[in-house]
Amino acid sequence: MNIPALCPPDRYDILARLTALDRAYGIVEFDLNGCMVSVNPRLCAILGYSPEELIGQPHSLLLPPEQQGEHDSFWQGVLCGEIYAGKCRRIMRSGRSVWLHATYMPISDEVGSLLGVIKLAHDITSEVLAEQRVELQSQLFDIIVVAHQSFLLDRNLASACDTVFERLLSVSQSDYGFIGIVQCEEERLSLYVPSISNVSWNEATHAWYEQQRQDRGGLIFSKLDNLFGHVVTHNTLVCCNDLPSHPASRGVSPPGHPHLDSFLGIPIRHKGEAIGMIALANRPGGFDEALVTLLDPLTTTLGTLIHARNLEDERNRMERVLRFNAEHDFLTKLPNRSSFFIQANILFDHLQHHPAEREACCLALIDIDLFKQINDEYGHLAGDAVLKDLAQLLLQAVRSQDLVARFGGEEFIMLLRGATLKDAQEVMDRTRQQIEHHVFLHHDQSIAVTISVGLTPYQPSYHCMDDWLQCVDLRLYDAKRQGRNRIA
The missing domain is CATH 3.30.450.40 (GAF domain)
Known part of the structure; x- marks a missing residue:
């Protein structure tokens, strides 16, 4: 930058301007190599350095890591006469960032020889x-x-x-x-x-x-x-x-x-x-x-x-709890009578209306023999314990596709899917023997339990689920009449 000779009357005006500039802006002078040769107090206050810590240091000292690689090309542009003015981030002595609006101006003598670079910086961190x-x-x-x-x-x-x-x-x-x-x-x-x-x-x-x-x-x-x-x-x-x-x-x-x-x-x-x-x-x-x-x-x-x-x-x-309670027996946690009929009717309708997909199915009605005597001799709590244990034994006896429910009182019902009458007889007889030999305990008292089972396969002649149920109920009656602890 060429500075013309000043007339004495202009000297005081320019000094006043320079003083105002020095107080408002951070000012640093660089040599041609980019090293700082002078700094004003305002710049030191912005960056947190003392003048001694800055003078002699390269311009790159103040740059964040991501700008270090671009420094040489930036500096060469300034030395070629480019005046840079804009927003930039610099690093304070504390390591924190400061945002500046900076102007880099190359300075030359009367004949145009480059002497150095002046930078004016204004702290705009709060605005940024x-x-x-x-x-x-x-x-x-x-x-x-x-x-x-x-x-x-x-x-x-x-x-x-x-x-x-x-x-x-x-x-x-x-x-x-x-x-x-x-x-x-x-x-x-x-x-x-x-x-x-x-x-x-x-x-x-x-x-x-x-x-x-x-x-x-x-x-x-x-x-x-x-x-x-x-x-x-x-x-x-x-x-x-x-x-x-x-x-x-x-x-x-x-x-x-x-x-x-x-x-x-x-x-x-x-x-x-x-x-x-x-x-x-x-x-x-x-x-x-x-x-x-x-x-x-x-x-x-x-x-x-x-x-x-x-x-x-x-x-x-x-909702799940309420739905479960509505569909299951409170004591045994098995599906209740209502839930059983909902599921059984769906299967029955499918068997009736899709004969090509019809599978062998059997219905078993189970009754605990002489359950009233168990309640009378051991108490109703013992009877409840027997019902719960028996429910678990029945669940263990069947497959996941089968349905076990408490039908009411001491009666349980099982719907065996994909099971012929022979298959169902084997399952139920094995279950009957397991229950007969199982030790039902209540307060260290052993309770003997046997069951009677009525068993009947699905017949296309049934008009509704009630027909099937009536048939299996008759078979259960036969089992009890024949002496209990058996399958009919």
């Missing part, structure tokens, strides 16, 4: 961070919308977490992380983790992870006496950039897992209770309160979704 916050908030809003849409689409919380997880890592600039949901089984807390960053850190952890995903739809962390467990067991935020210093830290990472330099654990709460957590690790420059504040809307959203899923799971569980 504000812009970044707005952009991150916009990205975070998109994540929240996607989470809601994914959950509402199929009510699948794991799928919703998976949908947002990679975006969460990107927004938080974290290398690793997971989303965990608190579970409580037998009064013991565990974390169900449907979404986690790539765990293919070695073959063993990859195989373990894949097996867990296949068996459980995610990982289960049952040991919570560690740093991430501390988040949910103590319902507290953990923001740690020096892991060994945290009292809940367990030191080095387990074999096969990456080394963690920094960790952020945010509890996901509903009405103050920790019902899940977001875990993030290894963020450049570490984690801070600003990121926690940024993620607060997401943690609130996930808390709402997890609570909604928990409510729906509980409702489904109650």
Whole structure:
């Protein structure tokens, strides 16, 4: 830059301008090799260095690692007369980033010979961070919308977490992380983790992870006496950039897992209770309160979704319990009479209307011999114990495609599918003998039990299930009339 000779009247005006410039901007002068030869106090204040620490140092000292490779071409462009002006990131003495609006101007003498480079820098970190916050908030809003849409689409919380997880890592600039949901089984807390960053850190952890995903739809962390467990067991935020210093830290990472330099654990709460957590690790420059504040809307959203899923799971569980109770006998847990008829009628209709697919089937009606005497001699609790034990023996005697139900009182009914009369006789006689020799115990008292069985195969002449049942009931009556403990 050619500086013309100044007239004395102009001297004071230009000095005033230079003084104002010196106070408003950081100013540094470089030699042709890019080394700093002078710096003003404002620049030192921006970067956190003293003048002695900067003078003589190369321009590259202030560049972040990703810009080091481009420095030589940038500097050659400036020396060729290019004036660069724009936003750039530089590294302070503390290692933190500072954003500058910088202008690089080549300086030449009266004859045009290049003397050096002057840089004017204005700290715009607060403005840049504000812009970044707005952009991150916009990205975070998109994540929240996607989470809601994914959950509402199929009510699948794991799928919703998976949908947002990679975006969460990107927004938080974290290398690793997971989303965990608190579970409580037998009064013991565990974390169900449907979404986690790539765990293919070695073959063993990859195989373990894949097996867990296949068996459980995610990982289960049952040991919570560690740093991430501390988040949910103590319902507290953990923001740690020096892991060994945290009292809940367990030191080095387990074999096969990456080394963690920094960790952020945010509890996901509903009405103050920790019902899940977001875990993030290894963020450049570490984690801070600003990121926690940024993620607060997401943690609130996930808390709402997890609570909604928990409510729906509980409702489904109650529906299953009510349905089971409606269809099963309270004492023996076998299907009840009503449930038996629903299933048996479906099979009967199929046999009636699809003769080409008709299979041999047999119906067995079972009655405990002299059950009233058992109740009278040993008490009704003993009778209940006999009914429960007998139900289990009957279940063990049949195949999965067969149907066993409590028909009422001391009567049970079995529908044997794909069984001829001979097959069914063998099954029922084996069962009868097993029950005869089984030791039924109640309060150390041994109770002898035998059964009578009526058995009849399906006949195309039956018009309805009642016809089949009436026939097998007659066979049971024959078995009892013939002396009990037998099959008719």
